[in-house]
Amino acid sequence: MKEFDKKYRRSVEKFVSQKIEDAGLVEEITNDVLWSAWESRENFNHKCEEFSWICSIAKHKIIDYYRKKKIKQVLFSNNPIYEEIADKALTPERDVLKNELKEEIKNTFMELNEGYGKLLRLKYIDGLKIKEISSILKISLKAVESRLSRAKKQFREAWNYDRKEI
Numbered sequence: 001m002k003e004f005d006k007k008y009r010r011s012v013e014k015f016v017s018q019k020i021e022d023a024g025l026v027e028e029i030t031n032d033v034l035w036s037a038w039e040s041r042e043n044f045n046h047k048c049e050e051f052s053w054i055c056s057i058a059k060h061k062i063i064d065y066y067r068k069k070k071i072k073q074v075l076f077s078n079n080p081i082y083e084e085i086a087d088k089a090l091t092p093e094r095d096v097l098k099n100e101l102k103e104e105i106k107n108t109f110m111e112l113n114e115g116y117g118k119l120l121r122l123k124y125i126d127g128l129k130i131k132e133i134s135s136i137l138k139i140s141l142k143a144v145e146s147r148l149s150r151a152k153k154q155f156r157e158a159w160n161y162d163r164k165e166i
Contacts, residue, residue, distance in 0.1 A: 001038050004034070004037075004038055004041075005034055005038075008034060008037075008051065008054055009030065009034065011051060012030045012033050012034060012054060012055075012058060013026055013027070013030045015055055015058055016029050016030050016033070016058055016061075016062065019062045020062065020065070025065070029058070029061050029062065029065060030058075032061055033054065033057050033058045033061050034054075036057050036061070037053070037054045037057050040057075067100075067101075105125075108155060108158050108159055109121060109155075111158045112151065112154050112155060112158060113154070114147070114150075114151075115137075115147075116147070116150065116151035116154050116155070117151075119133065119137075119144070119147055119148055119151045120148075120151050120152070120155060122136065123148060130144045130145060130148070133148075
């Protein structure tokens with residue numbers, strides 16, 4: 001393992017750092033990539049260069065990172081247009097991930113009760129202001145704020161996407 005690590009560490013770090021800016025996270029993902037490659041080296045079929053194979057593992061680890069960590073934050077960011085942020089954060093895999101995320105959000109919204117799914121959709125997907133939501137739902141601003149707070153809490157409790165085994 002020591003020789004394997006020494007041979008590929010710098011190249012993998014460089015590859016990962018092109019996709020992720022956080023140095024601590026680059027190191028964590030690099031460690032994970034090298035460990036995964038080492039553990040599955042018997043599956044390497046020599047149809048490509050070993051480093052290319054390791055880079056494909058790295059791509060999957062990076063996708064997993066965005067899937068499990070970043071996209072959840074995007075949903076409740078101050079900027080409700082999560083697609084715009086995801087476009088900047090993700091590489092060519094983003095279309096598949098965005099569609100998967102949209103489907104998972106839709107499914108989670110359907111699990112919510114008391115109209116919380118609709119409320120979250122109006123606020124975070126349609127990008128409406130609280131005043132506009134108040135007008136549509138014919139309830140007070142304070143009621144919208146209160147329901148929105150409960151809806152976000154219920155959503156976080158129902159959200160399974162980042163807890164999935166990949």
